[in-house]
Amino acid sequence: MAILLDPPRWPAHGTVWAHLVSDVSLEELHLFARANGVPARSFDLDHYDVPAERVDELVAAGAAPVSGRELVLRLRGSGLRVLGAERRRERLRRRTDDLRHRWHQLGDDLLTTGPAGGTADASAPDRGPEWAALGVELLRRWDEPHRRYHDLAHLTDVLQHLDVLESDGEAVDPAVRLAAWFHDAVYDGEPGTDEERSAKLAGERLTGLTDPSTVAEVERLVRLTASHTVTAHDPAGAALSDADLGILAAPRGRYDAYVLDVRAEYGQVASEDFRRGRADLLRRLLDHPNLYTTAAGRARWEERARANLAAELAGLGSAGHHRADHQPPGRTSPVS
Numbered sequence: 537m538a539i540l541l542d543p544p545r546w547p548a549h550g551t552v553w554a555h556l557v558s559d560v561s562l563e564e565l566h567l568f569a570r571a572n573g574v575p576a577r578s579f580d581l582d583h584y585d586v587p588a589e590r591v592d593e594l595v596a597a598g599a600a601p602v603s604g605r606e607l608v609l610r611l612r613g614s615g616l617r618v619l620g621a622e623r624r625r626e627r628l629r630r631r632t633d634d635l636r637h638r639w640h641q642l643g644d645d646l647l648t649t650g651p652a653g654g655t656a657d658a659s660a661p662d663r664g665p666e667w668a669a670l671g672v673e674l675l676r677r678w679d680e681p682h683r684r685y686h687d688l689a690h691l692t693d694v695l696q697h698l699d700v701l702e703s704d705g706e707a708v709d710p711a712v713r714l715a716a717w718f719h720d721a722v723y724d725g726e727p728g729t730d731e732e733r734s735a736k737l738a739g740e741r742l743t744g745l746t747d748p749s750t751v752a753e754v755e756r757l758v759r760l761t762a763s764h765t766v767t768a769h770d771p772a773g774a775a776l777s778d779a780d781l782g783i784l785a786a787p788r789g790r791y792d793a794y795v796l797d798v799r800a801e802y803g804q805v806a807s808e809d810f811r812r813g814r815a816d817l818l819r820r821l822l823d824h825p826n827l828y829t830t831a832a833g834r835a836r837w838e839e840r841a842r843a844n845l846a847a848e849l850a851g852l853g854s855a856g857h858h859r860a861d862h863q864p865p866g867r868t869s870p871v872s
Contacts, residue, residue: 538559539557540558540602540606540611541556541599542606543601544587545604548585548790550840551588552588553587553588555586556599557582557583558614559611562616565584577699580627581618581627582618636675638713646714670741670742670745673741675688677722678690691720693782694776698776704836705832708775714742714754715757715776716779718754718758719780720734721737722734731761732759757776773829774829778837784844785844786844814848819849821845822849827841
């Protein structure tokens, strides 16, 4: 066995992360990960990302601690390293495969339950083909060519953020995950209107596929993402809102890429209007007592998100027009 683990140095989700690899085979790597409870969602093409708090446990289970340089050299020598353009293509393929799997799993969760969490009517018709067709439609919508930020990567991020919140003890039921799939299903760059049209799409497509109470809840949650105005007394809304805002706490490089991508979606708006609107939005966000509503969201993301927002605002103030072309517009919501 040749399982390797480098030092945890990569910040994300309120902690730092290490890389777990094999220099023999992916099969060996997957077997070790499963045996030690490393979730499949942590796999990224040629390695697993593991949080710092699990490093000692994995070393005790047999992973060899090595430097980051040695890990990369041995991974390259094994032929398992995924590089360059191939990495981008492979990441897109695996992201799409993961989303398809998530959609079908969500269908299993929803189609086997009736109203108020009861058991579905055994005599009801099989809606599996309709569910599969809806998944294809949603993936097509999220992959529209005019999207730069509100795309398949954003959908994946929101679903993964929900996983993180759930693992930290927050309530995340199937209706919340379903709302995540629909919250930007219609995206034309019209704040408020996009969310309303997405909610109506959810109502139209889900009627008959799941119970009316779930349909109504999904519509409510999608509309909520227009403003992210939620309270601690709305755990479903709080979870979806925090997951959608999780990008604000991304590592600085990822945060900067988000800023550029959102700006690209509004290329028709003048630079000065972008700069002014974005600065106003950043100030409003920083004035909020809390950016995140769930306890887990605040613990994991609040500090990092505030640092990102403050740094961006400082850059806007010092660079003025020279930075304007790189700033996203002010919106009712910063990410949805």
